[in-house]
Each structure stands twice: as C-alpha cells, then as structure tokens.
Amino acid sequence: MYLLYDAILFLAALFLVPYYLLRGATRGKVRRGLGQRLGLFDSAQTQVLRGRKVIWIHAVSVGETRAAIPLIKALRKAYPDYSLLLTNVTETGHDIARKLPELDLCLFFPFDFSFVIRRVLTKIDPRLIVIVETEIWPNLIRFARQRNIPVVLVNGRISDRSFPRYMFGRRLLGPVLRQFNSLGMQTELDAERILAMGALPEQVVVTGNLKFDLHASLPGKDELDQLREDFCIDKQIPVWVAGSTHAGEEQILVDTYKRLIDQGRRLVLVLVPRHPERCKSVAEMLQAKGLPMVMRSVIDQRSELLRSGEILLVDTVGEMLKLYALADIVFVGGSLRNVGGHNILEGCLLKKPVLFGPHMHNFKEISRLVLEAGGGMMVDDAGDLLNALERLLDHPQERGSMGKRGYGLLSRNAGATERTLELLRAAQG
Template identity: 50%
Template sequence: MYLLYNILLLVLALPILSGHLLYGLLRGRRRQGVRERFGYYGKDQLAFLAGKKTVWIHAVSVGETQAAVPLVKAFKKRFPDWAVVLTNVTETGHKVATGIAGVDLCLYFPYDFPWTIRRAFSQVKPELVVVVETEIWPNFMRIARLAGIHALLVNGRISDRSFPRYRRLKFFIKPVLQQFTRLCMQSALDAERVEAMGAPAERIEITRNLKFDMQTGGVSEQNPEAIRRKFGFPPDGKVLVAGSTHAGEEELVANVYRRLLKKQPDLCLVLVPRHPDRCPAVGELLSSYNLAYSLRSECGDDPALLTPGSVFLVDTIGELLQFYALADLVFVGGSLVPVGGHNILEAALLKKPVLFGPHMNNFKEISRLLIKAGGGLCIPDSEELFDAAAELLADSDRCQDMGAKGYALLQDNRGATERTLQAIERILGDE
C-alpha cells in the first residue's frame, strides 16, 4: 500500500505541486512556508526545542486549530517542561496558531513525501504526535511509528460525507489507522465508523468533543459597549453577525439584510467571510446591492460611527469572537451552501442565539444538540433566515433565553480535554 501511495505521490502529486508553486511565483504569489513544507527549518526556530521533550500537534486549518486550544493550554499546564510544536497546512490556520498561548513553535506541516517527513522528524524530534480530527497522512504516520513515536488521534470525527469513501478505500486506510497508539473519538458513532475503517477496537475510546471546552480568551469579560465603541457601532442599534460565510451565502445574507432593514431600521450587519482574501469580491457584491460597507482593516483607533443600514466587512483573522460578543443575533455560514458548516458553539459560548442552514455535516451532532437544547435554529433557506431573524431581532427576551440555553449546553458537555489528557498520560506512562 505504501509503495503504491509513494509511486502516486511521485507520478501525480509532485508534478502538480511543482507546477502550482511555479505558477504562484510567476504570478507573484509565493506560497507561505515553502521551506518548512519541505522539512527545512532554521536553527533559530529549533533552538528552543534543544534538551526538551516535545509534543508535535497537527491541526490542518482554523477549525481544528481552535479545537486544539483547550488541549494545548491544559497540556502545557500538566507538562510545563515540554515544548509544544503546532503545525498547520493552511495559511489561515497558521495565523491563528501563532496567537495561541502555550505554543512554543508554529510551523507549516511538511509535504507527505518520505524524505520530507524523515527530515522533519529528525529536526523536531518529538516524543509524541497528536493529530487533531481526521488529518491522516500515510507517510507521516508510518515514519512516526517506525521511529518509536507514539501517535494519538484526538477529537476524532468521521463525517457522513467522508465515511462511504473511507469504507471503499479500507485496504488503504486500515494500515494507516493501525499506526495510531490511541484514537480518541468524539462520539459512539465516530468510534463505530473508525473501527469499521480498520482501526483496532482496543485502541479506540470516546472522549467527546474538544470544542465544548472552548474558552473565550477574555472576550466574555469585556464590556459589549466597549467593543461597540472600539469598532464604531451605534450604542443602541441592533447587530446581526454573519460569521464564516462562503461564496453563494453573502448574496443571500445581503438580500435578507436589505429586507430586515424595513422592519429594523437601526440594524447593522457584520459580515465575516471564512476566507478574508475573498473580501474584495464580497465588497463588490455589497456595492451591487447598494449597501455601503467599511473594512475592519481600515478601522482606526477612533473610528467614525457606523451608519445603520451599512455593513462592517471583516477582512482580518482571529477576531470572530469579538464580533459575536457584540451581536444580538448570529448566523453561522458554510451551512446554506454545501460546505458542511462551521463551529456554532463559538456563538453559544458568548450566550448568543444562533441560526444556521441545513448543511451541517461537519457539526451534525453539535447542531442536533444545540437545536434540542433550544439554543439554535436550523433554517432551510434564505426565506426562513429572514423570517427567523426578523422574529428574533424583535424579541430580545427570546434571544437572551436562547443564548442562555446554548451556553448551558456547553457547560453540560465539558470534559473532553481532561479525558484526552488522561489518554495522553496513559500513553506516556506506558513508556
């Protein structure tokens, strides 16, 4: 299996990757972290790791990185002498990772070529590898095992969409899953699925979802009025935040917002595209709807007061919780288009009512629990989004009640971090 995989990497992936990197250079868009992606690190980067035991935590992008935050903080508290290295694939994930307290070194994840992975391991020298959710790279896992490095899958999740594909490729996936020392899954269903894919049953345990252990990073302690002043929002107007939106959703949200203004003329919209590099195109879309907008990046220390009916377009990374904190109502994107949804618990953490669309495959269990608890509503289309938003914006008591119920759900489901830490301690204790 590994021979076939590496042949495919050489024949297919390497030429495509080389062409992609060359095209980016010719277009003046050099990809960040290219040296690190090939396993080359500077001596100054690795200096802090000298003489320390190291845990290598890998989280592909923003969502996985945020899920890892409570685990990073708890690990550092339990093992203060260890160094924590956090790797990402995406540039947005890397930017978020650099701001996490407790992370000693942020790197880009190396391409899964055998020589690249060996070079990376020879320099980082981890005692333990922790993979967040389902980032399973065959050479990375195999070489870690051959080097005697324990590997732990945490917050493991097998989505409805990916499970049939994994089952068809069981001959390929099974040997990779067997490289893990332990697989900590979010739910009983995830545990059943990963076992059906070939993971050894005796290495699987259910530790629940790390996202329930999220922290606000101090945002909840800030005065919402102070946050409003910071960004220039009117002190008394209503605020609708549409977070983590994707192409196809901004148009729906803009149209709903224009209609809501007829019922709620003091309303402001905060629009936070999942990928900030899309903001120029989103700005053009807003202009086509005759909606004035201002960019977060252009907001100075003494911003002008936003006009109700305008849009605050967020073109930065890592500030979503601040905007959720000042919201009266939150819509979480990636859910009205077939993306799979994004983390609805971030808004619930700040006691906000949450709306989301039907495409929540990546958060299926969380969305079910939030709906059952009364902290969120699934709206099937933009028409229902308008109806629900109009009703909630006119009913502050119901908004507060939904926010309180969502927050209570979080408190009732905490504990995944401690269960995961116990799994890590058992692994390290067996050495």
C-alpha cells in the first residue's frame, strides 16, 4: 500500500510542483519553502532544536494555525525546556505562525514521500507529533510509529463534505488511523465519524473545540483610539469589517456597502480577502465599480483619514483580531458562497455582532451555537445582508448585547485546551 502511495504522490508531484511554481510566477509571487518541503533544512534553521526535546505541531493553513494558538501557549507553559516546532502547508499559514512568540521554529511541512519523511524525522527527532484538525499523512504516521514517536490528532473534525470521501476509502484509511496514539475530536459527531472510518474506540476522545479557548485582551478606549489612528479611520464613523472573503462574495459585499452609502449613511468598509494574493483582482473590481479604496500595506503613508464610502483593502496577514477589535459589525466570509465558512468565534471573542452566510458546513456546530446564543445572525443573500446591516447600524444597543452574548458563549464552552493537554501527556506515557 505504501509503495503505491509513494508512486501516486510522485506522479502528482510531477504535475503539481511545476503548476505551483508557475502559478506563483504568473502572479508575481516567489514561492517559498520548496527545499524545506523536500526535507532540506540548513544547519542555521535547525540550530534552535539541537540538544533539546522537540514537540512538532502541524497545522495546514491559517484556520488551523489560529485554532492551535491556545494549545501552543499551553504547551509553552507545560514544557518550558522543549523546543516547539510548527509546520504549515500554506504560505499564509506560515506567515501567521512566524508571528507567534511561543514557537521556536516555523517550517514548511515536508512532502509525505518515504525518503523525505525519514530524513526529516532524523533531523528533527521529535518526542511528540501533534497534528491539528484532520491531516492524515500515512508515511509520517507510519515512520513515527516505527520510531516510537507518539502521534496525536487534536481538535479533530470530519466535515459533512469530507466524510463520504473518507468512508469511500475507509479500508485503506482505517489501518492508518489505528497507528495514531490518540484522536482528540471536537464533538461526539466527529468521534462517531472517525470510528466509522476505522479508528478504535480506545483511541478516540471528545476534547471539545480549541477555538473556544482563544484569548484576546479587549481594547480600552485609548487603545481603540490608537487602532483607529493606525488604520486611518475616523473615531466617529462606524466600521464594518468583512473578513476571510472569497471570490464571488466581495461583489455582494461592496454592492451592499454602496447601497448603504447611497442611503446617506456614514460607514467605512474594511475588506479582508482570505488569500492576500487575490487583492490585486479585488482592487481591479473595486476600480471598475468606481469605488475609492486604499491598500492596507500603504495606509501608513496616508496623511488623511478614510472618508465614509472608502474601502480599506487588507493585503497583509496576521491582523484579523486588530481589525475585528475596531469593528462595529463583523461579517465572516466563505459563507455566502459554498466554501464552508470560516471561524466566526474570533468576532465573538472581541464582543462584536457577527454576520455570516448559509454555507457554514465546516463550522456547523459553532454556527449553530452562535445562533442559539444570539451572538450572530445568518444572512441568506444580499437582501438579508442589507437588512441585517441596516438594523444593526440603526440600533447600537442591539450590537452591544449581541456581542456580549457571543462572548459569553466562549466562556461557557472553554476547556478544550486543558483536555487536549492531558491527552498529549498520556500519549507520552
């Protein structure tokens, strides 16, 4: 099976690696980390790991990296003498990880070829491997098992979309799952699904969702004033932050924004595409519509405040919580189009009313809880979005109470970090 897996990976790489490099070149972007993805680390990169025990955490992209933050902080406190290494697949995830002070080293995740994984495990020599959410890499898991390195899945989830695909391949997947030391799942449904995929009952533990354990200090008035000054936003103008947006959503959002401005409302829209490399095409769309905008990367050069009707287009990463902090209303993308949604709890964390579309199948349980708590609103289409924004802009008190209810939801569901930490301790014996 593993020979076949390596052969399939090799054939895929023959097409995907050139495509990956060419796609970056056509967008004017230099792709990073190819050497690291082949397990070629220079001595300077791995110097920080030498002579210390290593915990290797893997989080594929931005969402998984942010979800892992509470656990990373807890690991830093629980294992002060260990080196913490985090790997990512995506460049945006890597950029987020590099800003976390608790980490000793951030690298790109190696290709799961047998020869690459053997090389990486020899160089890193981890005492524990922690995989965030549902990343199943057969060779990594197999060779770690051969070296008696515990491998634990944390914050695991099986989405409605992925479950049928996993079940289709469960005869091959089951033996791989059974090589994990433990599988920490977010919900009972996730636990039932991974058992159906071939995991053993003694491996599976429901630990809850790490996203409920996110922490952020709520800004005081002076700090909020400073944030608005940093982003050139007038203290008296309401701010609508639309985060993690995807193709097809920005048009709906900016058309809705224009309708609000045409009504005579004072408002600034902060638009944050999920993938910063899309900002160029989003900017072209805004220009075609005649909508004034400024890029976040050059806002420091601006001497005047953003006017009502202007758009701040965010082409940087790692500032989402700052942007949500200065928002009056938050919309979370990936939900008006059939993407599956993104983490709406970050808005709740900052006590903001959160709007999102109907396509939240990747965050099904979280969106249900937020709606039940009254911490957010689901909008089905552009008309619903306009009505919700009008209502919240006209009723500041409702915005405040909705934000408080969402924040309370986080407090009531906290605790996944400690349960996950116990799972990791048990895996190490």
